[in-house]
Amino acid sequence: MSDSLYDRWRRFTMEKTPPARWRWFTNEWKHLKKNRELLLLALPGILFKFVIAYIPMIGLILAFKFYRYDQGIFGSKWVGLKNFEFLFKAQDAWRIIRNTLLYNISYIILGTVVALLFALLLNELSGRMIKIYQTTMFLPFFISMVLVGYIANAFLDTKNGYLNTVLESLGLSTHNWYMETTPWIFILPLVAVWKGVGFSTLVYYAGITGINTDYYEAARLDGASRVQMMLRITLPLLKPLIIILFILGLGNIFRGDFGLHYFVPNNAGPNFPTTDVIDTYVYRALTKLGDINSGAAVGFLQSVVGLITVVTANYFVRRIDKDNALF
Template sequence: MAKTQPVKLSAADSPVPGDPKARQTGWIRNEIRLLRKNRELLILALPGILFKLVIAYLPMIGLILAFKNFRYDRGIFGSEWVGFRNFEFLFKAEDAYRIIRNTLLYNFAYIITGTIAALLLALLLNELSGRLMKIYQTVLFLPFFLSMVLVGYIGNAFLDFENGFANKVLAFLGFPEHNWYLETTPWMYILPLIALWKGVGFSTLVYYAGMTGISTEYYEAAKLDGATRIQMMARITLPLLKPLVIILFILGLGNIFRGDFGLHYFIPNNVGPNFPTTDIIDTYVYRALTKLGDINSAAAVGFLQSFVGLVTVVSANYIVRRIDRDNALF
C-alpha cells in the first residue's frame, strides 16, 4: 500500500505565529463553519430574532429624544440638542422622592415575596401526584394571562365602597367599612398581594421545571440514608435550584427602577388621594405626558430607567461572580 506523502506548505501559505491577520481569518472561517453547521436552528430562530429586532432594537433610535428639544416640524434628527436638560424633569419634580421611593420599595417587595412564594409552591407541586399537579398548575398559571384592565375590574368588585365583597365581609364580621380608593395605607398591602396572585404562577412553573431536571438518584440515595421529605428539600432541591434562583433574581433587579404601570394605574383607579402609596415613576410620567405632552422628558425618564436597570444587573452579577463564579449570569 502506497504511503501518503505529507502536504508541504510554502512560506507564503504558512500563517505567521502571532499574525493578527491570520488569527482574524481563522476566526471568520470558524464562525462560517458554525453557521453552516447550525443553519437549521438559525432558520427556526429567525422569526424570533426579527421580531426582537423590530420591536426592541429599532425603536431605540428614539432614545436620542432624551437629549433633544423635539419639534415636529424638524423631526427627530433635526431637532435641537439640549444635553441632559430633559433629565431634570424627574429629579426637580415636587414628588420626586416619593415616586422614586415607591418604585424601589415596591419592586423589592415584589421580587422577594414572589421568589419565596414561588419556591414554596414549586416544592409543594413537586410532592403532588400527576393528576392533582395538572389541576394546581392550571389554577396557578391562569392569572398570568389576565390583562391588568381585567384585573382592575376584579379588584373593583372586591374594593368598591357600596357593593364590594371586602366591605360586605367586614360588615358581616362587625368591622367598619372602608373607602379603599380614598385611603393610602391599605394599598401598601393590596398591591403586593395582587402582584403575587397574578405573577407567582409563572415563577412557580419555572422553578418546578428546574426541579424536574434534578436526577432522581439524589433522592433515592437520601431515602436509603433515612432522610425525610423536609430534609431532602433543604439538602438537595434548594441547593441545586440556587443557580436558577440567582439568575431570576438578577434579571428581576433589571426592572428595579421600572414599575408595573398596569398594576399601579388600573388597580388603584388612578385616584389622587392614594397617590402617596400607589404612585410610581411610570404612572407619574404618564400623567405628565398626557397633560403636558412633553415627549422629551418621557424619553429621558425611560432612558434613565433602562440605564439604571443595566447598571443594577451588571453590579449584581459582579457581586455574584466574586462570591460564586459558577452561579453568575455572565
C-alpha cells in the same frame, strides 16, 4: 466544550495578521453553515426582537433633544441633560422613587419566596393534581391588568365590594379603600404575587424536575424526611436558578409596573402617596404637558439604572460564587 461566540470574537480581535483573520471568517462560515437549520428556526424570533426592541432604540436620542414635529428626530435641537431635570426637580420626586424601589424589592422577595414554596409543594403532589394546580395558578398570568383592575374593584368597591360586604356582615366598619393610603401597601404586593406567581412557580418546578432523582433515592436510604430533602437537596440545587431570576428581576427595580399601579388603585388621587410610582407619575404628567422629551429621558434613565443594577449584582455574585453568576 465548544467556545462561545464571545470567545471566538475575542480571539479574532486579538489576531493581528490578515491570514489569521481570514481563517477566522472561514471557520465562522463553516460554523454557521453547519447549524443553518437551527439558525433558520431562530430567525423569526431574531427578526421579531430586532424590529420590536432594537429599531425603536433610535428614539432614545429624544432624551437629549428638544423634539419638534416639523424638524423630526434627527433635526431637532440638542439640549444635553436638560430633559432629565423633569424627574429630579419634580415636587414628588422622592415619593415616587421611594415607592418604585420599595415596591419592586417587595415584589421580587415575595414572588421568589411564594413561587419556591408552591414549586416545592407541587413536587409533592401526584401527576393528575399537578396539572390541575398548574393550570389554576398559571391562568392569572394571562389576564390583562385592565381586567385585574375590574376584579380588584369587585372586592374593593365602597358600596358593593366583597370585602365591605363581609366586614359589614361581621359587624365591622366598612372602608372607602380608594380614598385611603395604608391598605395599598398590602393590596398591591398581594395582587402582584397573585398574578405573577404562576409563571415563576412553573419555572422553579421545571428546575426541580431536572434534578437527578438518585439524590432523593440516596437520601431516603439514609432516612431523610421530605423536609430535609427539600432543605438539603432541592433548594441548594435550585440556587443557580434562583440567583439568575433574582438578578434579572433587579433589572426592573427602577421601572414601576404601570398597569398594576394605574388600573388596580383606579388612578385615585387620595391614594397616590402609597400607589404612585415613576411610570404612573410620568404618564399623568405627559398627558397634561405633552412633553415626550421628558418621557424619553425617564425611560432612558430607567434602562441605564437597570443595567447598572444587574451588572453590579452579577459582579458581587461572581465574587462570591463564580459558577452561579449570570455572566
